[in-house]
Amino acid sequence: MNAKFLTGCKLMTALLLVIATTGCSLLPRGQETGPEPATPSLSPVVEVSEDYYGSIPPYKPNQTRGMLSDTKYRIDFSHLELGLMEFARETFPTSEYLFQEGQQIKQEQVTEWIAQEKAGAANGQKKKGILVHVLEHDYLSKEKDHLGQLEGMVLGLSLSPEYQDATGQDKMYTTQELQAKGQQLAARIVQSIRVNTPTVPMLVLLYQVPEANSSLVPGHFIMSGTVNANEASVSKWQPIDEEFYLFPSSDVESKYAQQSLQYDKLMRQVQSYFGEYVGMTGVGRFMGGKMTELTITATAEYDSRTEVLQFTQFAAGSINQLFDKSVHINLYVQSMNKPLAIYIRPATGEPYMHIYRQ
Structure with missing residues (x-):
């Protein structure tokens, strides 16, 4: 499993926009405009350090986007969307497939699935329903003779672990338990989707949304399932051991003491060097019990760009001394109302630093 992607960070969002607007270009069959259908073609792809998919113009929004606006659930869509892409790369490599927002599943279908799941409450149980949202990603062929044809789908089922027992507690x-219930739910959803896409291979990912009081920590993936071409059900399920922890916190201190001590030392070094208060919060991603990514946000008021430069350089140096090179680091330096600098140290490749001029 590739654990190197930027979780919920602005840099990745910006890079995705670059790829989406300057990457692969084609018109899928049956959707050409104008009096004469255009011949599908590929344009050059912008070279970037991350492994991203090319896309097809014109951009089509996902059919189920916006469904969460009236609910209480908070989903970190940066992590959800980029996570779906990360796992998709193992099944649908970027060298062979193009990306398109989900076009097969409609909002009405998702609304019906959510309602059906709520209606299946056990006797005496107040049913909240575990299904929160369904996000679809489509993968299209790059082959010359099949450009733009749908050849793969990834489904992200967002699940809530909250429920009420017979007493209302x-x-x-x-x-x-959530994995087991998610598998049962996925079986029904896959069977429904197979009516219109019987031959398209699919990857199903179960995503646990964060608890209501976890505003700074995103949800996490708990399981993946494979649906082979011409099959109507998941043939293989695999658990995903993904966790997120807030730095500093008692939770990470109790479970990952070494990483907690490293982060505390980083904060002390920064405070001792710069004197004035610098607020630093971090979110660490752990895969299989190992920290693979750390995103740090440093907030303070700076008098000059040179001060920002020196702070970022010093913090980057401390990070490189304290944290293993296998950990992907994202450092964002900001004031209360605007970004000031970024430092990215990927687990592979060269680090990158940028100071904003405005």
Whole structure:
């Protein structure tokens, strides 16, 4: 599993926009405009350090986007969307496929699935429903003779672990319980989708949304399932051991003491060097019990760009001394109302630093 992608960060969002607007260009069959259909073609792809998909113009928004605006659930869509792409690369490599927002599943279908799942409550149980949202990504062929044809789908099923028992008490499903319920739910959804896409291979990912009081920590993936071409059900499920922890916090201190001490040392070094208060919060991503990514946001008021430059350089040097090179680091330096600098140290490749001029 490739654990190197930028979780919920502005840099990745910007790079995705670059790829989406300057990457692969073609018109899918059946959607040409004008009196004469255009011949599908590929344009050069912008070279970037991250492994991204090319896309097809014109941009078509996802059919289920916006469905969460009236709900209480908070989903970190940066992590959800980029996570779907990360896992998709193992099944649908970027060298062979193009990306398109989901076009097969409609909002009405998702609304019906959510309603059906809520209606299946056990006797005496107040049903909240575990299904929160369904996000679809489509993958299209790059082959010359099949350009733009749908050849793969990835489904992200966002699940809530919260429920109420027969007495009305709020409870939480364990990860294992949520995985089991998610598999049952996915079986029904896949069967429904197969009516219109019987031969397209699919990847199904179960995503646990964060708890209501976890505003700074995103949700996480808990399981992936494979639906082969011409099959109507998931043939293989695999658990995903992904966790996110806030730095500093008692939770990360109790489970990952070494990484917590490293972060505390980083904060002390920064404070001792710069004197005035610098607020620093971090979110660490752990895969299989190992920290693979750390995103740090440093907030302070600076008098000059040279001060910002020196702070970023010093912080970057401390990060490189304290954290193993296998950890992808994202450092964002900002004031209360605007970004000031970024420092990115990928697990592979060269680090990057930028100071904003305005």
